[in-house]
Amino acid sequence: MVNIPLSAEIQPVAVRAGIEADTTELGRLPGGPAEFEEVGQRLKAMLRVARYHGVELDPNEFRAASASPFPTSADLSEWARNGGMWSRAVRVRWSHLLRFQDAGPVVLLFSDGGAGILTGASAERNLVFLKGVDAPDDGESTAIDELRLSQVWTGEAVLLRNARSSVAADAPFTLGWLAELVRLESRPLRDVAIASFTLSVLTILPPLIVMTVVNKVLQFNSVSTLLLLSAIIAVVFAYETLLGHARRLIINVVGARLDTKLQLHIFSRLLRLPLDYFERHPAGETLYHLAQVYRIREFLTGKLLSTFLDLITLCVLVPVMFYINTKLAWIVIACAGAIVLIILAFLKPLRRRYQRVIEAETWKSAALGETVVGIKTVKALGLEPQRKALWDEQVAEAGRARLAFGQFASWPQTLVTPIERAMVLGTMLIGAYLAMNDSSGYMVGGLFAFMMISQRVAQPLVGLARLIEDYEEVGAAIGEAASVLNRPLESSSNSQGLRPRLVGEVTFSDLTFSYIGTRTPALDRVSFNIPAGTMFGIVGRSGSGKSTIARLLQGINRDYSGFLKLDGVDLKEFNLRHLRQGLGVVLQDNFLFRGSIRENIIAGRAGLTLSDAMRAAHLAGAEEFIERMPNGYDTYIEEGSPNLSGGQKQRLAIARALIHNPTVLILDEATSALDPESEAVVSANLMRIASGRTMIIVSHRLSSLTECDQILVMEQGKVLDVAPHAILLERCALYRQLWAQQNRHLDGRHGRPVAVPPRSG
């Protein structure tokens, strides 16, 4: 943790009679001193102001970009922005501070590395109201004048408020949500629209010039007019080229910005999906569904935008077309209308066929993902032919669906093409006929101009109809992405809820829980109590509900009846992130990320150093093998950690769980897969690991639980008994049986029947 000295004492000015320190709503900032004790003053100030706005920032997510000993204003505001707030780091003068009357609290940075919270200002009295970061919730703000503030204040401030203009992070993922995302880019889009309109107007000029050349220059041999027209054309072309370039640049920028926003949003939503979701859906399926989002983005900034821009062109060109020749203009409109009707008629059957493509692609993707994730099992069991057969089948199915869709989708194109041709040739032939019968002689130039314009009109009209077709595809893509993203999130419990200081007393009372889709409860009226700081073992046959107890304690499933309390507080009331930060969990199979051993132990938690990692590794019994590795703590671990043995991996996972000194440590079969030597190392350290925290050890191996203060025996979701090892051996038949089974080899060796050594206390 970053340790920051307490902020400079602010000396209050003698408040003149009649000037009360600020006790308005603004002055009451949530977050008492006890809550943020471990973070520095500047972070504390940010946390309190963020909470005033109803946002819970996570100190673990704070990243200091600069080498400064204290968090800089830029780092702080970046942190708030990453937490979904609007924030700016600013350097302001006293006169500006006086204007922050109703702007909400502002964080002021002090030169000693501390911070204060500006809760208000009084311009008439030339005073600002400050609150210390450790001041109690209902404490009053202090009135400070310019001179005194200038002694401690660096002139830097961090402004914070709710991200009003950003799209709501919890809003469902729909086309409307995406449209809102695009709308936020209204300024560049407005520029694009203006550029497009200007370009459309410019496109009228060449046909009109051609008309003039044919009608005037050729008929009257006017070289000067030709020169003038050439100059105009040159200027128009140059202007058109530059404007077109600018338009493409802006569209590119908007596209990149939208992509970035979408990616950030999607990933943060994915992380907030409950574990249940990932357990029920193959990774490949999830990835395929999410990949659809990019098709939606392409549609929004590609076809939708270009059709919208083409519409602007239409608005300019259609009147000109009618101006040149009404009869020919009606022919173009009629043909375009027929094209639109054809495309609309094909919409529904196309949608049905496309749905089949999506289903087949989802299955294909799931099969691929499953094979990659389970490749060790595939290789070990020699299942390659079966996986290949499954893949062949899925590929064939997806191919069939795509082919059917493609073949059907070519019909509208087939029907539309002759109409498009007829439109161009028809207007030319009819135009030529009209020109022949035109006594004024102006019709020839007009025909040329009309031909040039009509092609530009037909394209956007057809594009508009195609847009509806694409919208169908995009609608389906949105449905797919939404099927992942619109699931209930853990978010509200992440940003809300209680954050009490944890001591580690766990109480289950009359708790019943069933997994979705199952009839028999995984836990049936379970009641027990784990006093804080004790070691608690859980045993039972496979499927008896041991891991479910650990899951509920982590808040993975919350839809149980009865009560689960941590330090007397209902677990459902907890802020999930706070709860999980107070817990350390080691599972039977732990995932180590790509990176060095040190990075894996620290796992990106802020403020932790190599010496913290070494301490945790020492406690977990991992120190000795890490030091023997070629690069020690800097040894690189690949994904899936092939360069580590199972025992080494497990000890690293224990070190990772221990590094943030959790109040409750859950070892869920964490030592079951260890070789005897590794298990002996971990067991030898168990008492040290357990000191000062509550330990819950789920294990099949009873020998690793004998030291526990209490052992819970589970059977088919029910509590059979809770007592220390010795008492259980005496009074619990199941426990005795399990113990006997596991120690039979010892008895055989000594040639004695199973003896149960009674143990006092």
Ligand SMILES: Nc1ncnc2c1ncn2[C@@H]1O[C@H](COP(=O)(O)OP(=O)(O)OP(=O)(O)O)[C@@H](O)[C@H]1O
């Ligand atoms: N995610 C899940 N969805 C549905 N049912 C589940 C899920 N996880 C566990 N179960 C069921 O709940 C019951 C209790 O499972 P749990 O994993 O808690 O048992 P356990 O005692 O830890 O078993 P083991 O020792 O084999 O790990 C079992 O009947 C199991 O089939």
